[in-house]
Amino acid sequence: MKLNHAKIYSKEKQKIERKLFSLLDKDKPNSLYEPCRYILKSGGKRIRAILVLLSAKAVGAKYSKAYNAAAAVEILHNFTLVHDDIMDNANKRRGVQTLHVKYDLSTAILTGDNLIAVAYLNLLKDCPADSRNIFKSFTQGVIEVCEGQSLDKDFESRVNVSLDEYMIMIQKKTAALSEMCCSIGAQIGGGTVQQINKLKNYGRNLGIAFQLQDDLLDIIGDEDKFGKKVGGDLVEGKKTYLFLKALQKAKGQNKKLLKNVIKNGGIEQNQVKIYRDIYHELNIIEDTKNEVEKFTKRALNSAKQIEDFEAQEMLIWLANSLLNRNK
Amino acid sequence: MKLNHAKIYSKEKQKIERKLFSLLDKDKPNSLYEPCRYILKSGGKRIRAILVLLSAKAVGAKYSKAYNAAAAVEILHNFTLVHDDIMDNANKRRGVQTLHVKYDLSTAILTGDNLIAVAYLNLLKDCPADSRNIFKSFTQGVIEVCEGQSLDKDFESRVNVSLDEYMIMIQKKTAALSEMCCSIGAQIGGGTVQQINKLKNYGRNLGIAFQLQDDLLDIIGDEDKFGKKVGGDLVEGKKTYLFLKALQKAKGQNKKLLKNVIKNGGIEQNQVKIYRDIYHELNIIEDTKNEVEKFTKRALNSAKQIEDFEAQEMLIWLANSLLNRNK
Numbered sequence: 001m002k003l004n005h006a007k008i009y010s011k012e013k014q015k016i017e018r019k020l021f022s023l024l025d026k027d028k029p030n031s032l033y034e035p036c037r038y039i040l041k042s043g044g045k046r047i048r049a050i051l052v053l054l055s056a057k058a059v060g061a062k063y064s065k066a067y068n069a070a071a072a073v074e075i076l077h078n079f080t081l082v083h084d085d086i087m088d089n090a091n092k093r094r095g096v097q098t099l100h101v102k103y104d105l106s107t108a109i110l111t112g113d114n115l116i117a118v119a120y121l122n123l124l125k126d127c128p129a130d131s132r133n134i135f136k137s138f139t140q141g142v143i144e145v146c147e148g149q150s151l152d153k154d155f156e157s158r159v160n161v162s163l164d165e166y167m168i169m170i171q172k173k174t175a176a177l178s179e180m181c182c183s184i185g186a187q188i189g190g191g192t193v194q195q196i197n198k199l200k201n202y203g204r205n206l207g208i209a210f211q212l213q214d215d216l217l218d219i220i221g222d223e224d225k226f227g228k229k230v231g232g233d234l235v236e237g238k239k240t241y242l243f244l245k246a247l248q249k250a251k252g253q254n255k256k257l258l259k260n261v262i263k264n265g266g267i268e269q270n271q272v273k274i275y276r277d278i279y280h281e282l283n284i285i286e287d288t289k290n291e292v293e294k295f296t297k298r299a300l301n302s303a304k305q306i307e308d309f310e311a312q313e314m315l316i317w318l319a320n321s322l323l324n325r326n327k
Numbered sequence: 328m329k330l331n332h333a334k335i336y337s338k339e340k341q342k343i344e345r346k347l348f349s350l351l352d353k354d355k356p357n358s359l360y361e362p363c364r365y366i367l368k369s370g371g372k373r374i375r376a377i378l379v380l381l382s383a384k385a386v387g388a389k390y391s392k393a394y395n396a397a398a399a400v401e402i403l404h405n406f407t408l409v410h411d412d413i414m415d416n417a418n419k420r421r422g423v424q425t426l427h428v429k430y431d432l433s434t435a436i437l438t439g440d441n442l443i444a445v446a447y448l449n450l451l452k453d454c455p456a457d458s459r460n461i462f463k464s465f466t467q468g469v470i471e472v473c474e475g476q477s478l479d480k481d482f483e484s485r486v487n488v489s490l491d492e493y494m495i496m497i498q499k500k501t502a503a504l505s506e507m508c509c510s511i512g513a514q515i516g517g518g519t520v521q522q523i524n525k526l527k528n529y530g531r532n533l534g535i536a537f538q539l540q541d542d543l544l545d546i547i548g549d550e551d552k553f554g555k556k557v558g559g560d561l562v563e564g565k566k567t568y569l570f571l572k573a574l575q576k577a578k579g580q581n582k583k584l585l586k587n588v589i590k591n592g593g594i595e596q597n598q599v600k601i602y603r604d605i606y607h608e609l610n611i612i613e614d615t616k617n618e619v620e621k622f623t624k625r626a627l628n629s630a631k632q633i634e635d636f637e638a639q640e641m642l643i644w645l646a647n648s649l650l651n652r653n654k
Contacts, residue, residue: 032477087433106414110477116443117469129457142444150359150437
């Protein structure tokens with residue numbers, strides 16, 4: 001049997017979006033729910049929601065058992081976007097104005113807060129009688145996202161950040177949420193502890209690979225497809241995996257140039273080429289690709305142990321797609 | 328038997344504070360948890376936490392069954408303070424710097440977000456196997472607080488706000504949370520639906536009375552005890568119960584003067600006397616006192632139907648104390 005993976009993904013994504021779009025349709029006051037609807041309708045891959053569905057399927061349940069939980073993680077993800085965009089002073093997201101720009105700061109804070117609660121309310125709809133562990137996993141996910149974002153903000157002003165610290169940060173900021181998606185999907189699907197752990201493992205490793213790939217694409221990405229200028233992280237002085245790895249390996253003049261990025265809080269767009277050359281010279285691109293592959297392989301190993309044929313196939317396809325993406 | 332109400336309150340308050348103070352003692356990163364500890368240690372009446380305990384006791388459980396849930400609502404309340412202070416541009420709270428002033432905007436947003444999740448985590452500790460209704464009540468409380476705050480922000484820029492709209496706003500912004508406290512306390516204590524509803528009724532009416540009394544104290548409060556200048560709401564142009572009631576009753580020159588407050592977004596401190604005189608002339612102080620008494624009486628009626636002696640006594644004492652407070 002040959003699955004049309006992209007078609008299954010797109011079909012389930014549509015169902016989740018229908019749910020997300022109809023969810024807060026009639027809620028009042030509009031001053032709160034119009035911005036909620038705005039962010040939920042602003043697109044995205046809905047990958048976290050798909051992870052919930054596939055994890056439920058992986059333990060033998062139907063997708064339909066976890067649509068509300070899938071919506072819940074997507075809503076939660078959107079809360080993080082709204083609040084992160086405030087903290088990052090971002091003006092655009094997915095090609096449109098960020099929420100605090102379109103509305104105002106207060107509205108954006110409140111919208112994010114409300115989305116957390118709306119997420120819980122939707123999670124509840126798919127919960128069995130004793131759902132304490134599901135709630136705990138979900139809540140732990142929220143806490144780790146906050147801790148990760150806090151570390152990320154710390155790193156901005158710190159001069160010395162180690163690669164180990166960076167890995168902890170992305171595990172919290174990115175991987176904890178994808179791990180949580182798999183965990184609650186598997187729990188709602190009625191999985192065993194062993195099944196749940198396997199899927200959590202998949203989600204965590206996928207999340208790390210995803211973030212490292214994101215760092216990589218900033219340097220090797222196709223400008224047209226990636227939608228933003230190459231080297232944007234360097235311009236903003238972000239301490240990405242590539243940057244920290246380069247700093248670790250560099251000596252002499254290269255090290256001095258890299259330290260300048262920190263000292264000056266970033267570089268000019270026309271300097272990107274200089275730093276890209278340093279990365280190539282130090283083999284940073286290959287190093288990062290190897291890391292992405294390492295974590296992707298770990299995710300794949302977990303996926304291969306899944307019994308349900310369609311879920312296994314889909315999770316493997318998903319990991320490979322993220323590995324090979326160019327935007 | 329004669330209870331020492333104040334002593335019981337103070338003893339239970341201390342226990343809750345010990346829990347709150349030890350709660351996040353060792354959590355990392357400090358950039359996130361130091362501000363969390365800062366706000367949780369900044370004092371307050373801890374009245375919402377006490378409501379949880381008394382409601383558990385009211386249905387026959389021990390206080391000890393609900394300490395974590397009591398901590399949870401207090402943490403949740405503190406989340407609202409942190410985010411509201413950002414939106415209100417407030418510099419001081421309980422005599423010390425507000426969180427976004429002491430730290431920064433990003434830290435304050437993240438601290439609030441994290442406190443929501445920490446609240447859920449603590450609620451979980453006191454939850455029985457099937458705790459879906461408890462979680463639903465808690466979550467509904469968060470949503471109503473957000474809706475209430477959103478309405479409150481709306482009212483700032485709106486010219487026409489009716490008294491009915493104002494009542495809906497304070498029910499959501501203030502009373503929904505005290506209702507929720509009673510609800511989850513009673514649920515954790517194992518109360519019947521009837522008992523739970525009675526306590527919810529108490530909490531809601533207490534909350535409304537509390538907020539109206541707050542509006543009143545801004546005008547009749549003792550400056551030394553109240554800790555802020557009399558008429559601060561008028562200076563800030565806030566549409567309080569007193570103001571909206573006066574606007575409803577006023578005619579001619581008085582009406583014009585009241586409309587000026589809206590038009591100018593507030594008044595000067597030295598104009599407070601003029602408006603206080605208008606309030607007296609229109610009998611607004613008495614009107615508001617009557618409303619406070621009306622809702623307090625409703626709360627008392629619910630309290631009187633509670634079987635547990637200590638809980639009944641304490642809830643009655645609490646309602647009367649709030650009615651008679653002067654700060």
